[in-house]
Amino acid sequence: MxxxxxxxxxxxxxxxxxxxxxxxxxxxxxxxxxxxxxxxxxxxxxxxxxxxxxxxxxxxxxxxxxxxxxxxxxxxxxxxxxxxxxxxxxxxxxxxxxxxxxxxxxxxxxxxxxxxxxxxxxxxxVPDDSVEGAYIVAFLDSALHARRVAILYHQDEFGIGIRDGVVGELNRRQIAVVDERYFTPEGATGPSVDVSVLLAAAMRSAPDVIVLGARIAETRDVAAYLRKHSLKIPVVCSDGSYVLPPDLKNRNLSDLEGFYIVRFWSPGRDSxxxxxxxxxxxxxxxxxxxxxxxxxxxxxxxxxxxxxxxxxxxxxxxxxxxxxxxxxxxxxxxxxxxxxxxxxREIRAEMAVVRGGALHSVSGTGPS
Amino acid sequence: MKLPLRIRFSIYALAGAGYLAGLIVTAAFVGLPALLRVDRSLAPLQSVFQAISARQRRVLDAVGSVEEILSTSGGSSARARPMLPLGERPASSLLSVYGQLLAPAAAKKLAIAEDELGAIESALGDVVARYELGDRKGAQAKLAEIRRAEDRSQHLYTEAMVLALNTGVAARRAFRQSMDTLAWSAAVWIVIGVLLIAAIGYDVNRHVWVPIRTLETRVRRTAAGEWTGPLHFPPGDELSALAAQFDALTEALRQRAGQHAHLATAGELLSGTAHELNNPLQAIRSMAELRVAADPESRDWTTVLAQVERASKLTRDLVQFVRPAAREVRRTSLNDVVKSAVELIEFQYRADGIGLELDLESVLPDVRVDAHEMAQVVVNLLGNAHAVLARTEGPKRVFVRTWTEGGLVHCRVRDTGPGISTEIRGRIFSPFFTTRQTGVGLGLTVSRNLVRGAGGDLVLDPADARGGASFTFSLPAAQAVAAVFNPVMNGQRVEASVDQSSPFHGMTILVVDDEDAIRGVLERYFRRDGATVVVAEGGNRAVEAIRREAIDVVLLDLRMPDLDGTEVYRIMRRERPELASRTIFLSGDATRVTEELDVPRNRVLVKPVELGELRRVVSDLAAGVRGQGPGTRDP
CATH class of the missing domain: 3.40.50.2300 (Response regulator)
Incomplete structure (x- = not known):
């Protein structure tokens, strides 16, 4: 060469x-x-x-x-x-x-x-919000026998999706939506919303169940308000409440004692x-x-x-x-x-309740 | 490539049509979809702006409603939220619906604005909740916070809209893409069009324009008499065929021009010869006439007079045939035309032993023709027959027949030659078609044109069992009118020659001729009738006499050695115009006088003129002189 x-x-x-x-x-x-x-x-x-x-x-x-x-x-x-x-x-x-x-x-x-x-x-x-909404309402109806439901959710695709799924199924089952309020979208820099104020106003409608289409922070705000005012009312949360921060401290759910949370996976689900x-x-x-x-x-x-x-x-x-x-x-x-x-089609929702700071299944896998 | 013009122009037309079709197809399949794409892109953009505006309006209305609620006196624990014009649920995200249509910057701005607006909507819920809970102060404070945020969100929305417009919404991308496509398409088509025009222009220039220009230049130069040789276009198209025809035509014309020149020279010689012959003939004739007048019983002088008459007619006809006068259409007997033509050519027939038989109908209507042209037709036909029979074995006879039928006067010339073959019968009248080595091929063409010009036609008769070639020309018969007195045809000549009155007494006649014999005879003839005769042997002497003598009538020869008769006449017109009008020309070439000097035909007598005719014409002028009185005769 x-x-x-x-x-x-x-x-x-x-x-x-x-x-x-x-x-x-x-x-x-x-x-x-x-x-x-x-x-x-x-x-x-x-x-x-x-x-x-x-x-x-x-x-x-x-x-x-x-x-x-x-x-x-x-x-x-x-x-x-x-x-x-x-x-x-x-x-x-x-x-x-x-x-x-x-x-x-x-x-x-x-x-x-x-x-x-x-x-x-x-x-x-994971299943979409229509499936999740239907599963939440099925639990409200069959397990909690709710007839007056107030719903609080985020004003974004996640919250509105949960809201539409839940309200649609409630209407189908002829269960009253007595109040609905929404929080600021996640990450929005506009005027803040006090979750406790919304919840207090919603409670004036005398709901027998509160549904949350929220994330863990707003869920904790609701829990704090209820605890502060010693209000005993079932709260059913969408899967958004189970998106936890990685630090161990914030992964402790003891402040959500008694809250129902939908999840699509749990460590003990299977081997x-x-x-x-x-x-x-x-x-x-x-x-x-x-x-x-x-x-x-x-x-x-x-x-x-x-x-x-x-x-x-x-x-x-x-x-x-x-x-x-x-x-x-x-x-x-x-x-x-x-x-x-x-x-x-195979991933199923599961309703869990917070007991002792951790989630425990209260039912088998629901419809997907 | 050499192609016939019709194919070449068809290709041009097809290329043009293809270009147009391509243009239309491009517009239909590129331009139109591009525009539709723009339209499709603009439609959702409009929806984006409408949705943003609607959402902003909804929030603003809600803020106004909240303000109104808070401004009412006294708090209320009633639920106020349903009073807000926010609907059952928050509006869906515009970003998820229109995000793909917006430029990244605009989409991000829209996302932020939507979050802001969502926060305001959510905060409005907070205000209402506080109001419902009786916390008016807290509600007012939150409302003030919303007001501030509202301005910011409105600003963000405006920015999003501006960004959507300015920094590349999908519509703009689609539009740009469409414009790019159209621009490329247009550029390509322009290039194709330019190339097509250039190609066609080059082809037209090379295969059409240049040959036509060459042909035109050659025609112009040939018309100007410049012969530069054949064109030699490569064969293959109509222009090549035209050039070949032009070459053939030019060659024929060249040959024809040579023959014309030859004939013109021969004509001039013949004309001169006739003139020279006419002078002695004039002397012989005048002498014979005087002798006959003195001794009417003299058979010898009568014979001389008859032969002179025959020789005179022959020279006159020859001159007229070679140098025809201006076309003169008049009633003529076709029989006379045939006879005059036969007289011209019969000696050739006799020389070659060819029989010529005339079968002329005795009662034939006149025709309105130029007799000379028709004589030329008959001579052409007889000449063709002679040429064929001269080189043919067997019987050699030509039959000329005239007859009338169906309002037409017909003349047929038929020979006993081999006839005309079927192959060439269709081309026999074509210009430059000839079967003779020395022929030009224009005889029949010219003959037919002459006959057609006279309102008739010349045809080749169908072949029949008798064989030979037969041509017939037919002319419309003239309307029947009383026969015009013709002194020549009706013997007026004799009567005029025996007129013994003396009308010239006291008159002075100037005889100008360079021939002594003619001068002498004319001098004696007019003196005998009482006239004073002044003679001049040339032009100069004539002019002197005109200036010196009181002349009444001038008999003027045309061709003279010192001063030509035309010059003498011009001098007279200038100096004695009244005498010019009483001048009689004696010449063997009457055409020249009438053409050059514009003299009436009745004052031009062709030598050899009979004395009776001359006497009659001079008498007419003499009568005019007497009517004018003596003053007119003074020099």
Whole structure:
């Protein structure tokens, strides 16, 4: 070979070294910082796969404007699939960025039906809010015999979704909605709302059950008010109240004693869940909640698709859409996944009650 | 590539049609969808703005309602929330519905604004709750907080709308994309159009324009008499065929021009010869006439006079045929035309042993023609027959027949030659078609044109069992009128020549001729009738006599060695115009006088003129002189 060819080859070597590895598929992670232990746990089990993980755990992925920012960043990274976002509001906002680029979205715990009803390439690992609302009302009716229900919820996709699911089922069962109030959307910087004031006003309608479409902070505010005024009234919370901060102190639910909370996963649900919870606890020092469980499943589900040969957004969309249908089902720590219209048919809700600072099942798995 | 013009222009038309069709298809499949895409994108954008406005209005109305509630005197524990125009539930997120249609910056701004608005709506619930709980002060404070937030949210919404418009909403992207598509399409079509026009222009220039220009230039140069050789266009299209025809035509014209020049020279020679012959003939004739007048019983002089008459007619007809006068249409007997033509050519027939038989209908209506043109037609037909029979074995006869039928006067010339083959019968009248080595191929064409110009037609008769070629020309018969007195045809000549009156007594006649014999005869003839005769042997002497003598009538020869008769006449017109009008020309070439000097035909006598005719014309002028009185005769 003549000298110019050698020179050219040597000159191109650094460029080749800096070039992204085209053989690896890029997967974006867009979950709460507290959920990253679950991500890492799953990633550790997928090291043999040609996956390049794209993530920035310091960024907010739930508040709408921030979620949009982060989604654009991931699009710029040319990811084929994103695990996220954390909640309904962030997931729906980000989906407006991913959908035009054909990027597949796997949301671990987002319940809003808006995410998966548009026919795009989004998958949710838990049932949507219509299913959850119907399950809550079924519990109100059959277990608590409620006839006058007040509902408080967040003024965002998550809260409004729970509200619509619950009110729709209440109307169907002819159970009165005596009052409904809503809180500020999560992350909004506008005027604040005092949850206790809303609750006090709602209590004037003499409800016999309060339904909360809230997150853990507002749930705790309600509990504090009731405790302060020694009010004894059943409170039934959606799964949003079971999205717990990672620190051990805040994971203690003793202030919610007697509250009913819907959940889609529990450590003692079955041996797989128990095994995962124990593994998680051993590594990170605390028992995971459903957010971590479904985040873990989401990452592992994506890994399974990669192992099956998926590399492009279209591959992932086909592989996940076929899961449990034309393809084999995926069995995770949250259950067996078989997607219909982007939602799993096998994941069932469960009503739990807080006793002694921890959640205990009060019924079997409900309808999904 | 050489293609026929019709195919070439069809290709141009197809190319143009294809271009237009492509343009239409592009507009239909690119432009229209692009515009529809813009329309589809603009429609949701309008929905976004409407939804934002509606939501803002709803919140503002709710704030107003809350203010109204709080302004009422006395607190109320009644539920106030249903009084708010906020509806059963909060409005759905606009971001989830329209987020994909907005540019990222606008979407983020919309998300923040929606959160703000959601917070205000939620806070309104807080205010109402406080009011319901009787905490009016707390409600007022919260309302003030809402007011501040309301301004901020309104500002955020406005920013979102502006961003949606300015920083790339989907409509703008679609519009830009559409414009890009259209611009590219337009550019491509412009380039295609320019290339197409250039290609067609190049092709037209090369295969149509340049050949036409070349042909036009060549026609112009040929018309100017410049012969530059054949065009030699490559064969393949109509212009090449036209050029080939032009080359053939030019070659034929060139040959024709050569023959014309030859004929013109021959004509000039013939004209000169006739003139030279006319002078001795004039002397012989005049002498013979005087002898016959003196001795009417002299058969010898009568014979001389008859032969002179025959020779005179022959020279006159030859000159007229070679140098025809201006076209003169008049009633003529076709029989006379045939006879005059036969006289011109019969000596050739005799020389080659070809029989010429005339079968002329005795009572034939006149035709209105130029006799010379029709004579040319008959001579052409007879000449063709002669040419064929001269090189043919077997019987050599030509039959000329005239007859009338169906209001037409017909003349047929038929020969006993081999006839005209079927293959060439269709082309026999085509210009430059000839079967002879030396022929030009214009004889029949010209003949037919002459006959058609006279309102008739010349046709090749169908072949029949008798064989030979037969041509017939037919002319419409003229309306029957009384026969015009023709002194030549009706023997007026004799009567005029025996007129013995003396009308010239006291008159002075100037005889100008360079021939002594003619001068002498005319001098004696007019002196005998009492006239004073002044003679001049040339033009100069004539002018002197005109200036010196009181001349009444001038007999003026045309061709003279010193001063030409035309010059003498011009001098007379200038100096003695009244005498110019009494001048009689004696010449063998009457055409020249009438054409050059504009002299009436009745004052031009063609040599050899009979003395009776001359006497009659001079008598007419003499009568005019007497009527004018003596003053007119002074020089």
């Amino acid at each position: 003549r000298r110019p060819a050698w020179v050219l080859l040597i000159a191109l070597l650094p460029a080749a070294a800096c070039r992204p590895d085209r053989s690896k598929v890029r997967i974006g992670i867009a979950v709460e910082p507290g959920w990253y232990p679950a991500v890492r746990l799953a990633q550790a089990e997928l090291q043999d796969l040609p996956i390049e993980w794209i993530a920035d755990s310091t960024r907010n992925v739930q508040v709408a404007a921030s979620a949009l920012d982060y989604a654009e960043w991931l699009v710029a990274q040319r990811v084929a699939l994103v695990v996220g976002h954390s909640g309904s509001r962030g997931s729906v906002a980000a989906s407006t960025v991913y959908a035009p680029h054909g990027i597949v979205q796997v949301a671990p715990v987002a319940t809003t039906r808006k995410l998966t009803s548009s026919g795009g390439r989004a998958f949710g690992l 797989t869940a128990t095994e995962f919870a124990e593994k998680f606890r051993r590594r990170f020092g605390y028992v995971p909640d459903q957010s971590e469980a479904f985040t873990y499943d989401a990452v592992k589900l994506v890994g399974a698709a990669v192992r099956a040969g998926a590399r492009s957004p279209a591959d992932f969309s086909r592989a996940l859409g076929a899961t449990g249908l034309t393809g084999s089902s995926y069995v995770g720590v949250g259950g067996t996944y078989r997607f219909i219209n982007g939602r799993p």
